[in-house]
Amino acid sequence: MNNAILNHVSIRKFKNEPISKETLDTVLEGAIRASNTGNMQWYSIVVTTELALKQKLRKECHFNQAMIEEAPVVLTFCADLNRFNKWCKLNNTEPGYDNFLSFYTASIDATIAAQNACIAAESLGLGICYLGTTNYTAPKIIEILNLPKDVFPVTTVVLGYPDETPTKTDRLLLEAVVHDEVYCDYCDEDIEALYAEKENMEFYKELVKINGTNSLAQIFTEKRYSKQNNVAFSKTLLDEIKKQGFMNQE
Amino acid sequence: MNNAILNHVSIRKFKNEPISKETLDTVLEGAIRASNTGNMQWYSIVVTTELALKQKLRKECHFNQAMIEEAPVVLTFCADLNRFNKWCKLNNTEPGYDNFLSFYTASIDATIAAQNACIAAESLGLGICYLGTTNYTAPKIIEILNLPKDVFPVTTVVLGYPDETPTKTDRLLLEAVVHDEVYCDYCDEDIEALYAEKENMEFYKELVKINGTNSLAQIFTEKRYSKQNNVAFSKTLLDEIKKQGFMNQE
Numbered sequence: 001m002n003n004a005i006l007n008h009v010s011i012r013k014f015k016n017e018p019i020s021k022e023t024l025d026t027v028l029e030g031a032i033r034a035s036n037t038g039n040m041q042w043y044s045i046v047v048t049t050e051l052a053l054k055q056k057l058r059k060e061c062h063f064n065q066a067m068i069e070e071a072p073v074v075l076t077f078c079a080d081l082n083r084f085n086k087w088c089k090l091n092n093t094e095p096g097y098d099n100f101l102s103f104y105t106a107s108i109d110a111t112i113a114a115q116n117a118c119i120a121a122e123s124l125g126l127g128i129c130y131l132g133t134t135n136y137t138a139p140k141i142i143e144i145l146n147l148p149k150d151v152f153p154v155t156t157v158v159l160g161y162p163d164e165t166p167t168k169t170d171r172l173l174l175e176a177v178v179h180d181e182v183y184c185d186y187c188d189e190d191i192e193a194l195y196a197e198k199e200n201m202e203f204y205k206e207l208v209k210i211n212g213t214n215s216l217a218q219i220f221t222e223k224r225y226s227k228q229n230n231v232a233f234s235k236t237l238l239d240e241i242k243k244q245g246f247m248n249q250e
Numbered sequence: 251m252n253n254a255i256l257n258h259v260s261i262r263k264f265k266n267e268p269i270s271k272e273t274l275d276t277v278l279e280g281a282i283r284a285s286n287t288g289n290m291q292w293y294s295i296v297v298t299t300e301l302a303l304k305q306k307l308r309k310e311c312h313f314n315q316a317m318i319e320e321a322p323v324v325l326t327f328c329a330d331l332n333r334f335n336k337w338c339k340l341n342n343t344e345p346g347y348d349n350f351l352s353f354y355t356a357s358i359d360a361t362i363a364a365q366n367a368c369i370a371a372e373s374l375g376l377g378i379c380y381l382g383t384t385n386y387t388a389p390k391i392i393e394i395l396n397l398p399k400d401v402f403p404v405t406t407v408v409l410g411y412p413d414e415t416p417t418k419t420d421r422l423l424l425e426a427v428v429h430d431e432v433y434c435d436y437c438d439e440d441i442e443a444l445y446a447e448k449e450n451m452e453f454y455k456e457l458v459k460i461n462g463t464n465s466l467a468q469i470f471t472e473k474r475y476s477k478q479n480n481v482a483f484s485k486t487l488l489d490e491i492k493k494q495g496f497m498n499q500e
Contacts, residue, residue: 002373005280005366028428030255032421034365035380038474039419046429053431078433083426084470086441091467096477099484104385107354108361108405112380115284115365116255123252130285130362135354146432155358169289171282176333178278179296181303182396183328191336217341220334224288227346234349234499249484 004123009168011127012067014160018049019072023124027159030120031077031113042097042106043113043154044080046145049073056144061137062156067129071158076134076141077114079106081246082150103152103246110154118157127162130155136233138240149245170198254373259418261377262317264410268299269322273374277409280370281327281363292347292356293363293404294330296395299323306394311387312406317379321408326384326391327364329356331496332400353402353496360404368407377412380405386483388490399495420448 024047031045048054049072058068068074081097088095118128134141134156141153176194186194198204204216211219221227241247274297281295298304299322308318318324331347338345368378384391384406391403426444436444448454454466461469471477491497 002276002280002370005283005370008283008285010285025424026252028424030252032424032427033255033258035258035260035368035378037380037382038470039421040470040475041422041427044427044429044433046431046433048431050431080427083436083441083444086436086438087445088467088471090438090441091465093465093468093471094477095471096480097475099480100488101385101480101484102475104357104487105382107357108385111358111361112365115362116369118285119366119369120252120255128285130287132287132355135351135358144432146435148433148435151433171289172291174275174278174282177282177291177294177330179294181296181298181300182394183294183296183398183401185396185398186333186336188336188340191333191340194333195337215341215343217338218343220288220290221338221343221345225290225347225352227344230346230349230351231499234351237354238350238499249481249488 004119007168008122009166010129011160011162011164011166012129013162013164014067014071014127015163017072017161019126019159024073026124027117027120027126031117034112034116036109036112037105040084042079042081042084042102043110044078044083044151045113046076046078047073048076048145053144057141060140060144062131062133067158068131071160073159075114075117075157075159076145076153077110077155077157078147079103079110079152079154080150081106082148085150098150098245098248100246100249103241107152107154114155114157121159125161126159129158131158135237138237142240142244152241152244152246170201172198254369257418258372259416260379261410261412261414261416262379263412263414264317264321264377265413267322267411269376269409274323276374277367277370277376281367284362284366286359286362287355290334292329292331292334292352293360294328294333294401295363296326296328297323298326298395303394307391310390310394312381312383317408318381321410323409325364325367325407325409326395326403327360327405327407328397329353329360329402329404330400331356332398335400348400348495348498350496350499353491357402357404364405364407371409375411376409379408381408385487388487392490392494402491402494402496420451422448
């Protein structure tokens with residue numbers, strides 16, 4: 001197992017090779033074995049393989065990234081209170097899960113299931129890539145995948161047999177992200193020391209040059225994850241969470 | 251690997267046996283290898299082992315559950331924009347991550363890291379249990395663990411060598427949570443069929459009797475996850491997300 005975890009690289013190029021039902025079911029069984037709140041399983045997994053649907057998702061939701069279309073399987077992990085609410089109502093008891101806590105809880109549980117699916121997939125020789133775009137285009141995903149009220153797309157994973165062998169990406173040292181006993185805040189010297197290795201990698205130096213920026217940090221703040229985009233996407237995201245029925249705090 | 255995933259059970263009783271630094275570091279290295287948005291690593295992991303701190307967390311945050319004190323290690327996975335923001339500012343570029351999208355993204359990434367840690371731990375013979383209470387008592391956790399602005403506790407995992415061998419808990423059938431191509435909504439008959447096996451388990455029938463309820467669903471809506479509690483916790487959670495600096499959508 002630890003091999004699947006320790007050797008993880010995201011795969012964005014896939015062979016034109018389908019995933020057998022047996023293999024996919026093993027991945028999905030792995031997903032649903034995951035820990036979840038109260039064993040209520042407040043999530044659903046939409047398995048999309050049809051070309052026309054993948055093309056729609058690619059163009060309208062995932063910034064036209066080719067991997068959405070090329071991967072044989074696209075998994076959309078959703079926070080799902082719809083199934084549970086229906087079960088409660090059918091048992092003549094009124095569910096109280098139309099609020100932010102339930103949404104956040106279900107989002108966490110959907111994500112735990114997603115990561116189980118990813119590790120199960122990787123240990124079977126498949127490659128995976130998470131798509132952050134899901135959080136930018138929730139309204140479109142909801143429309144294309146017919147998600148009803150009380151259901152929300154949390155994250156998307158593309159799945160397939162790897163057609164590339166990328167090198168492992170860098171990570172900050174453990175000491176940068178781990179805190180002993182309580183959180184130990186960082187002074188300027190800490191930050192400089194913890195990011196020095198990253199900033200001095202040739203790959204990133206070249207990236208700074210290509211982007212015409214003064215620093216690596218600036219690529220994130222100005223090119224990739226700008227305040228302007230974040231603010232716009234935040235509004236869409238919060239509006240849609242409300243629209244799907246998760247903001248009744250009364 | 252798939253063994254660690256497929257045999258998962260939550261462990262709530264632990265041997266009085268510490269976890270070596272080497273083993274713990276392997277678990278944490280597993281956590282940080284996880285996929286994350288833009289490789290920005292918007293999370294931190296607080297490793298708490300001191301008895302006095304664990305007792306405080308147990309009593310003030312985690313509903314007095316003994317496992318928090320008895321487990322040798324408590325891991326609090328946090329959404330962390332503080333480190334990244336400081337890095338940006340030190341590089342004279344203004345971060346724009348004080349919004350809900352960044353909070354939600356970081357929450358997902360912290361959760362993916364948490365599940366990697368759990369599987370790494372389980373494959374090393376450790377047992378784990380997630381604590382949902384983290385989302386009910388964020389203000390207290392923030393206080394006890396000294397979490398600064400731009401940092402938020404997402405989930406907590408207790409870790410230790412198992413001193414119990416619980417049986418695997420039930421799950422709904424795959425067909426209950428998996429949707430082909432797009433979401434297929436459930437009719438009453440679907441819900442009845444999908445929950446029948448669960449409702450007919452002796453364990454749950456006994457639980458309904460003990461609780462004096464009419465159905466299993468009612469235990470969730472009335473005893474365990476009531477609307478009243480959910481609404482109160484939702485307000486606390488949203489207030490605290492704002493207080494920690496993640497709700498500036500202007």
